[in-house]
Amino acid sequence: MVREQYTTATEGTLIERPENQTVCKIGIYGWRKRCLYLFVLLLLIIFLVNFALTIWILKVMWFSPTGMGHLRVTEDGLYLDGESEFLFPLYAKEIRSRLDSPLLLRSAHNVTVNARNSDGEVTGRVTVGPEMVDVQSQQFQINSKEGKPLFTVDESQVVIGTDRLRVTGPEGALFEHSAETPLVTANPFQELRLESPTRSLRMDGPQGVHIRAAAGGGRALSQEDIVLHSGGDGRLVLDAETVCFPELGSGTTGPAGSSQGLYEVCVCPDGKLYLSAAAAATTCHESSHICL
Structure with a gap:
């Protein structure tokens, strides 16, 4: 680029132009130009690599307009198909399985489900471990399909709501203290035994005690007095x-x-x-x- 020099003069003055004009070149030349082109080329390569990695991640993670991989976003929430692993706590209002498959929770150590109140305090906890199932709550209750309480446990009592309690162990049922029931019966064609190996056996009924053997005899044995x-x-x-x-x-x-x-x-x-x-x-x- 050439810069010309002009000299102002008054009217009628004769000015002679210099024979040699000074020319100044403006731009990036030499090694600076090479460094600029190299930097632009490097940025282009980084952009192409990032674009290729983005396309690869989208393909590997199975991104789609409805979700990612086996995880899809629906109107009712999140739909997850297949096995999934959660490394951190999972917070959800409801977890359901498909209609044609069960819901499986699996862990290398144990599975713990906590229920909290509005203050964040744990009010109920169920822990399934390799050796036992631990339930921590004020009351534990099992209901039937119709909503009838079948088994209820709290700090004061245990309530069994079924029509019949059946003990199939060869040693029967062991009561360390008293047991209250309106009827004690054995399975058909099997004998009923009420036994106290080291202490006394006592049966009380406010309106009487009725002992009946419909298809056999009754026998009372004692080491001391009856x-x-x-x-x-x-x-x-x-x-x-x-x-x-x-x-x-x-x-x-x-x-x-x-x-x-x-x-x-x-x-x-x-x-x-x-x-x-x-x-x-x-x-x-x-x-x-x-x-x-």
Whole structure:
């Protein structure tokens, strides 16, 4: 680019132009020009590499207008198809599986589900570990399909709402303290045993205790005493065609043939029973030495 020099003069003045004019060149030349072109070329290469990586990431991650990979965005929320791994906590209002497949939660250590209140405090927790399932809550309840409570546990009691509680273990059910129930029955064609190996067995009923064996007999065994007590004006009634006392002691027998094989049951003051030969009048006083 050439810059010309002009000299102002008044009218009528003769000015001679210089023979040699000075020329100044403006621009980038030499090594600066080469560095600029190299920098532009480097920026172009970086742009092409970033563009290629972006296209590769979009292809590998399966980006689409509706979502990414197996994850799709729908009107109802997020739809995830296939197995997924979450490295950090997952917060969701509801998690559902497809209608034709179950929902599987799998972890290398344990699976923990927490419920929090508005203040962020944990009010309920379910932890499924390799050795046990731990439930921390004020109340644990299992309902039927119709919403009927089947099993309820809280700090004060355990409520079983089913029509029948069935224990299939060979040792039966073990109660360390008392058990309250309106009916205790065994499976068909199996015997029912109420047993206390080291302590006493006590059955109380405000309106009575009914023991019934519809297809067999009943037997009571004890290492010490068996006490049948009826308080108040109640009576002890043995209602059967035959009442047998095979090992009942007998008192003094009368003359031969006098009792004709008949005996009467006598009772000692301490409740002990014994037999005495029957006669026209009672003979219990003659055998009262058994009570001593």
